[in-house]
Amino acid sequence: MATGQGEWEAVIGLETHVQLGTASKIFTSASTNFGDEPNTHIDPVVCGLPGTLPVLNQKVLEYAVKAALALNLHVAEHSKFDRKQYFYPDLPKNYQISQYDEPIAEDGWIEVEVAEKGKDTYLKTIGIERLHMEEDAGKLVHAGSDRLAGSTHSLVDYNRAGVALAEIVSKPDLRTGREAAEYAAEIRRIMRYLGVSDGNMQEGSLRCDVNISVRRGPEEPFGTKVEIKNMNSFSAIQRAIDHEIQRQIKAYEAGEPVVQETRLWDEGKQLTRSMRTKEGASDYRYFPDPDLGPIEVGAEQREGWRAELPELPAAKRHRYAEQLGLSIYDARVLTEELPMAAYFEAAVAAGADAKAAANWISGDIAAHVNANRLSYTDLPLRPEQLAELVQLIEAGVISGKIAKEILPELLEQGGSAKAIVEQRGLGMISDPAAITAVVAELLAAHPAEVEAFRGGKTKLQGFFVGQLMKRTGGKVDPKLANQILNQMLGG
Numbered sequence: 001m002a003t004g005q006g007e008w009e010a011v012i013g014l015e016t017h018v019q020l021g022t023a024s025k026i027f028t029s030a031s032t033n034f035g036d037e038p039n040t041h042i043d044p045v046v047c048g049l050p051g052t053l054p055v056l057n058q059k060v061l062e063y064a065v066k067a068a069l070a071l072n073l074h075v076a077e078h079s080k081f082d083r084k085q086y087f088y089p090d091l092p093k094n095y096q097i098s099q100y101d102e103p104i105a106e107d108g109w110i111e112v113e114v115a116e117k118g119k120d121t122y123l124k125t126i127g128i129e130r131l132h133m134e135e136d137a138g139k140l141v142h143a144g145s146d147r148l149a150g151s152t153h154s155l156v157d158y159n160r161a162g163v164a165l166a167e168i169v170s171k172p173d174l175r176t177g178r179e180a181a182e183y184a185a186e187i188r189r190i191m192r193y194l195g196v197s198d199g200n201m202q203e204g205s206l207r208c209d210v211n212i213s214v215r216r217g218p219e220e221p222f223g224t225k226v227e228i229k230n231m232n233s234f235s236a237i238q239r240a241i242d243h244e245i246q247r248q249i250k251a252y253e254a255g256e257p258v259v260q261e262t263r264l265w266d267e268g269k270q271l272t273r274s275m276r277t278k279e280g281a282s283d284y285r286y287f288p289d290p291d292l293g294p295i296e297v298g299a300e301q302r303e304g305w306r307a308e309l310p311e312l313p314a315a316k317r318h319r320y321a322e323q324l325g326l327s328i329y330d331a332r333v334l335t336e337e338l339p340m341a342a343y344f345e346a347a348v349a350a351g352a353d354a355k356a357a358a359n360w361i362s363g364d365i366a367a368h369v370n371a372n373r374l375s376y377t378d379l380p381l382r383p384e385q386l387a388e389l390v391q392l393i394e395a396g397v398i399s400g401k402i403a404k405e406i407l408p409e410l411l412e413q414g415g416s417a418k419a420i421v422e423q424r425g426l427g428m429i430s431d432p433a434a435i436t437a438v439v440a441e442l443l444a445a446h447p448a449e450v451e452a453f454r455g456g457k458t459k460l461q462g463f464f465v466g467q468l469m470k471r472t473g474g475k476v477d478p479k480l481a482n483q484i485l486n487q488m489l490g491g
Contacts, residue, residue, distance in 0.1 A: 013174065063196040207232050
């Protein structure tokens with residue numbers, strides 16, 4: 001982002017709101033089930049009616065601590081809840097129970113892998129300021145239409161009000177839209193690995209607020225911060241940030257002020273637009289919630305939860321590259337979802353070559369799973385059966401072409417690839433005498449092509465290979481066939 005007066009630098013931080021996947025809300029037993037009729041999961045506690053008392057859902061605390069540990073945060077032994085005065089139609093109490101100055105966890109980091117267009121992939125460590133627990137607000141649905149005024153009325157659904165959130169606040173370590181998108185994707189990946197959230201961005205289970213400012217170089221103070229609210233896709237995060245960076249640079253270079261405000265991303269117009277001036281902490285008038293006692297997390301409890309954490313995505317990526325010899329790309333694809341990674345590891349444990357298994361899983365098998373909306377845990381083709389298929393190819397029993405032909409049946413029904421090959425006589429022809437006889441027939445049938453090849457048109461090699469595969473139904477050992485074909489063509 002160079003200009004005539006120096007290099008502009010963006011300073012970006014993300015506030016990621018993760019809905020914790022508990023069956024009941026953070027302070028009440030009301031259901032969190034998504035998609036039910038509006039306003040069917042609301043009770044006096046959610047509304048804050050007189051005489052009601054909130055009680056912390058202990059599963060929420062467990063999930064929040066596990067999320068914090070996975071993000072390398074320091075979990076506080078003592079923390080508390082605060083009231084945040086927040087007057088808005090979708091918050092039925094007119095305040096939100098959150099955590100202000102004593103959050104459950106602070107000062108962590110994650111490593112992200114960034115692939116900028118036209119640049120080498122690089123690793124970057126992103127600091128995390130804090131993670132705190134809070135309750136979600138409801139949802140406003142803007143309805144009706146008016147050509148001049150837009151929506152004519154709004155409806156409110158309180159089903160989401162009181163659902164448990166973990167808000168994860170990054171340090172201002174991000175510098176590009178791509179870095180921010182990769183960071184958000186890694187947060188989602190980790191939460192899904194932990195099983196503390198489904199991370200479904202379309203349903204609002206994971207949403208990001210982006211804070212952006214620009215300055216002339218890393219030695220300058222931060223510029224005026226602008227917030228973009230409720231981003232719910234990684235591509236939108238990147239595009240919104242890239243647009244906002246340029247908007248702020250143009251404003252500064254034109255001598256115009258950049259005001260601290262909240263903006264929204266307009267997907268249709270691909271630009272940000274002003275929503276409201278940004279509140280400060282003093283506007284929320286925080287004070288300790290009088291109905292909720294302090295939160296205590298002892299060392300024994302914390303370490304017990306730490307022991308339950310799975311191997312996380314970054315650790316898997318490193319292990320796949322260093323121990324299994326996979327490329328960075330393959331490792332990343334396989335670790336995107338924990339069930340896919342588990343399927344891959346089970347296939348390798350059953351004897352499949354890691355690279356071959358990675359190719360099958362990330363290619364044909366992933367396409368089948370996605371197209372049919374399946375889970376790897378329910379896939380009829382079990383990992384050990386995939387390992388058998390891979391081993392048949394490596395042993396020269398069948399070709400890759402034959403494997404592709406029987407794979408759809410295996411994906412639909414499962415079963416033994418070896419048994420199918422034996423029953424249908426699909427094994428590869430590897431007898432040199434048999435291959436020599438087929439090659440002799442082939443060359444006799446195409447004398448003109450043989451003469452042209454021997455005259456220097458060596459590209460005809462592909463023609464002969466194709467004809468040989470056609471004559472043998474793709475069952476000939478390709479390595480041996482090529483050797484014999486070369487010998488006979490040379491004669």
